[in-house]
Amino acid sequence: MTDLRGRSARHDDEPAAPTPDQDTCRALAADLRAxxxxxxxxxxxxGVPADEAVGRGLREPALRALGERTDPLATLGRLLVLGRTQPAVAVAAALPQAGIAGLERLGLASTEDGYVxxxxxxxPQAFVDRDGEGEWWLASDLDxxxxxxTLPVGHVLGAGGASLFLAGLHIDSPTGRVLDLGTGCGVQAIRARRYASEVVATDISPRARQFAEINMVLNDVRSVSTREGxxxxxxxxxxxxRIVSNPxxxxTPRIDGVPAYEYRDAGLVxxxxxxxxxxxxxxxxxxxxxxxxxxxxxxxxGQEGLERVxxxxxSSPVALDAWVVERDTLDPVQYAEFWIRDGGTLPGTPEYAEMVENWLEDFTRxxxxxxxxxxxxxxxPADGAHPTxxxxxxxxxxxxxxxxxxxxxTEALSAHDRLTGMDDDALAAAVLAVAPDVTEARHHMPGSPDPQVIELRQGSGFARTVTADTGLAALVGACDGELPVGPLIAAIAGLLExxxxxxxAELLPRVRELLVDGFLTLRETDLP
Known part of the structure; x- marks a missing residue:
């Protein structure tokens, strides 16, 4: 028999499919809320240290902190967050509306010898968007x-770091229809419904689609249709x-012995x-x-990755504007090891070494x-318009x-579009202001009165740092929402002789970049 901290769930090669029964989902949501x-x-x-450990895949600190507690929050934390078997009597007390039968009906748990x-x-997953902070409940497969x-190949992933990053990237101004391509557990579709009137969520995995449907009901998200394909x-x-996708x-090498996990691998080369x-x-x-x-x-x-993109x-049959950001670059060994560990294969095992070899052979080929x-x-682009x-x-x-x-x-795209319609004379006549999150840093050599390096630093957005010469730094410093750019440049030219x-001619292209990147803002009356 197990103690109250529970034992690990068992691995099933083909775990039962979840069943998105709406009434049961609503009852479960009421229990979770209570x-x-x-x-x-x-x-x-x-506690915070144990919570951070859970984020790294370590459950023991949280289990130790819970000790012998049998209240609903502790019981549900062990069962549904930490994935640990719990006494049926404690689970029944924690779920008065859905009950243990409800968990079984949804395919989220089973009973065995008086245990769930x-x-x-x-x-629970916290999030932040333009409307403030919130939280979702997200059901997914056991990790x-x-x-x-190791994970079964049909594993449905919860809200990992990549999916949460994408959830923060949504162009979230109000809109009509959104496509969530490869919805997985449905987190992008749930996010999209905060600004869209309708969402279509697709996935090739029936199991993923069923988890997504459960999560829609748990979070009372409507007007989302799921499709398989x-x-x-x-x-x-x-x-x-809009289209959002965490595809x-x-x-992954197309070699026997390397698992093709559905949540991350499309089976292509x-x-x-x-x-x-x-x-x-x-x-x-x-x-x-x-x-x-x-x-x-x-x-x-020999062709750089960004150039491939x-x-x-x-080659798109429809001409497109494009903004591509490379956040990191890994060499073949780093890449192989990262994704092998992601699937649960541990370093030091023969399977790990063999998979690294397979990955490197694929990259070399x-x-x-x-x-x-x-x-x-x-x-x-809008009808009749060309990419800019x-x-x-x-x-x-x-x-x-x-x-x-x-x-x-969203703001960067808007600034780009405004500037596309402004020639240099219009920009010189515009009145600008420095964004409130921008600071300036000056670096001096010891004993030198003049800075060797001037940096403009952004506190939000992409947290960019821009190196500025004296003229650009002076112009940005003078942009206080009062005088147009042209007279400011003329005055600075006089001071610099x-x-x-x-x-x-030197500063206006830099001003355009700073406007798109959010260092500077245009006064509303100057917008085209």
Missing amino acids: AGFGADNLRATW VPRAVIR EVALGS NLFDPVRGERFD PFVI GDALVESVVTGAGEHLEPGGVAVLLGNWETRG RTWVD RAVTAVGLGFILLRR LARYERLPQPLTREGTLGTHL VDADELR
Whole structure:
């Protein structure tokens, strides 16, 4: 028999499919709410160090902190967050409306010898968007720590770091229809309904679609339809105002002995899956529609990864604006080890070493020397318009508030569009102000009165740092929302004793960059 801290759930090669019974889901949601089943309450229950350990896949500190507690929050924390078997009497007390039978009906647990055995997890997930803070409950399959073994290939992932990053990237101004391509547990669809009137969520995995439907009801999210199928097949001929996708982009060798996990691997060679999404997205966007997706891309045969993505965008049958950001780059060994560990295979085992060999052989065969990780923003220009945005950049710096990057992207696109309609004379006549999160740093050599380096630093958005010369720093410092840019540049030219026209030609392109990146803002009366 087990004690109150419970034992790990068992591994089933083919775990039972979840069943999204709506009435039972609503009863379960009522029980979770009554128990105070939330991220803050759980963190307070087992403490911040244990909570951080749970995020790293370590359950023991939280179990120790719970000790012998049998209240509903402790019981549900063990069962649904930590994936530990619990006494049936305690679970029944914690779920007065759904009951143990409700968990079984949903396919989330089973009973055995007076104990409830978890078959899935439900974890509270906090989020931040332009409307403030909130929280979701997200059901998904047991992870490798709860199972005590590697993952089954049909595993449905919960809200991992990548999916939460994408949730923060949504272009979240109010819109009509959104497509969530490869919905998984449904987190992107749930996020999209906060700003969209309708969402279509697709996935090739029936199991993922069922988890997504459970999560819609648990979170009282409506007007989301789920469809089963590969890539754009379920929405052939349809268009959307937005597309979001965390596709199965992981580059996996097509070799026996290397698991092809459905949640991360589409069964294609190399980065072909991301290429397919990029080249196919335009036909499914309404004019002015935007797609945002995560992806990996290879540096192959001497061609940089970002340049490969550029060729995909250029080969789209629909001309597209593109903004591609590479957040990190891994060499083949780093990439292989990262994803092998992600599947639950541990370093030091023969299986681990063999899989590393397989990955490296696959990369060598295709002359891959690095893999980029990042996101891609695509936009179908308005009817009759031509693409005006082609931005491919590396931004490896840590971000300050990832949950609000979508708002930053929305504002950046808006600034880009405004500036596209402004010539240099119009920009020189505009009145600008410095964004409130921008600071300046000056670096001096000891004893020198003049700075050797001047940096403008952004506290939000992409947390960029821009090196400025004396003229640009002076202009930014003078942008207080009172005087137009042109007279400011003329005054600075006089102080620096340089030609005003030459200084204007030098500074205006930099001003355009700072406006798009959010260092500067345009006065509303100056907007075209």
